[in-house]
Amino acid sequence: MHEIDRTRRVGALLKRELATIIARELNDSRINSVTVTSVTVTKDLKQSVVYVCSSDEKTPSEQIEKLLNNASRFLRRSLSQQVSLRITPTLLFKYDDTIQRGMDLSALITSLNRNKDAE
Numbered sequence: 001m002h003e004i005d006r007t008r009r010v011g012a013l014l015k016r017e018l019a020t021i022i023a024r025e026l027n028d029s030r031i032n033s034v035t036v037t038s039v040t041v042t043k044d045l046k047q048s049v050v051y052v053c054s055s056d057e058k059t060p061s062e063q064i065e066k067l068l069n070n071a072s073r074f075l076r077r078s079l080s081q082q083v084s085l086r087i088t089p090t091l092l093f094k095y096d097d098t099i100q101r102g103m104d105l106s107a108l109i110t111s112l113n114r115n116k117d118a119e
Contacts, residue, residue: 011039013083014048018091021078022068030059031067037096041089048089051096061095068093 019036033056041048054064068075072091080088 007041007043007045010045010085010089011041011048014041014050014079014089015039017079017082018050018075021075021082025078026071026075028067030056031064032056034064034068037099045085046087046089048091050091050093052093053096053099061097065093065095 015036015038018039022031022034022036031054033054034052035054037051037053039048039050050068052064052068054061069092072093076088076091079091
């Protein structure tokens with residue numbers, strides 16, 4: 001239980017710091033609107049998966065994922081300067097499409113309700 005709580009706290013710390021670093025230090029217009037939604041960390045705290053989403057519909061999710069993974073070494077180095085962890089975990093970025101799927105489901109429910117009311 002103690003390990004789970006520690007990984008959760010480290011994940012929250014990484015989420016907060018990475019959001020700041022991405023916003024301030026990455027000067028790429030394609031990832032300006034990126035939001036860090038969550039960070040999961042392995043039990044040994046050596047690896048992490050960073051889930052991101054974007055409100056910019058012009059840049060495909062695969063491209064955002066690729067850009068951030070290409071910048072992961074720089075981001076890890078910046079992160080190690082901001083947080084005091086014995087080992088700064090490696091960063092693997094994955095696009096989180098749960099918000100988009102939720103919006104799609106909401107639109108579907110709304111359209112079904114309209115069709116039902118029209119009958």
